[in-house]
Amino acid sequence: MTRRSEMAKATDTEVYQLLSEWQIPYERVEHQAVYTVAEIDFSIDGTEVKNLLMRGKKSKQNYFIICPSEKRLDIKALAKILGESHLSFASAERLFGLLGLTPGAVTPLALPHDRERQITLVIDQAIDQTAKIGFHPNVNTATLVLAFTDFQRYLTKLGIQPVYLVLPEQATA
Template identity: 40%
Template sequence: MVFAKEEDAYKWLDKLGISYQSYEHQAITTAHELTLSFPGQQVKNLLLKNKKKSQFYLLVLSIDKQADLGSLAEILGEKRLSFASEKDLEDLLHVPAGTVTPFGLQFDQEDKVQLLVDDELDRSQHIGFHPFSNSTTVMLAYDDFDNLMENFKHSIKLVSC
């Protein structure tokens, strides 16, 4: 598997005229490793799957929040949710473990992944994501994130998690 590169993220941002600020830092593979603070809200991204592996969900939520997968499964009409495998990450988003990012949705041409965003995130603040590198964070306006996802043909579904 050839993983996506930072250029794959910046290409879309530049193509759409989205302004962003890029921050380099030590590699971060889990939210607990974040010791830096960027302007705007810090988030984590989780790739989840249903029991039958027929539906995947990319969940974006505050870095400080613990997702209640049982409650989320109920909201989504699923029996159970669990974390996707490393192979699923590679196949669907073209990323290795520790670098899950909504930028990977550009590769989900078969619409296997539904984008979920915690409804407690402040849509008036900037939001940051790894651009396929866990040693860089790109901060952009929430409205620009929404526009980017629309261009990836993935609408944002707000959920309480």
């Protein structure tokens, strides 16, 4: 893994440059800094998601998980689906080392920083691919809303082929 001092911090400017270069339309919503989905006090015209960076304990494989914000993800069941014995959340240092991000700004729009392709992108099939979706532009004081198909085009331009899975939900008590 790249040492923190060697990794460039991900910026919103680089996101806007790529979206412009690739002619991907978006709507920008500015807001107070948010660190978790629970803190969001605005709604977008589309699917609200949470983004998680996780790591397999034995394999050391990194997974970027995108699922609906209201889903209570069953992490133990997800580990089994991914062929892992255990998954844990990435540390702040790992998040910065892989994507140049700080906690609270986790976004797939930072995937250009994964130059060594150390991350597997996993997208929940429960996400409506005909709707819009919102992501932070590498900072947690704005959300960019774009068509899911445009997000897929962004990934294609990066050479990223996501894995679409039905992500397990915790049983409610």
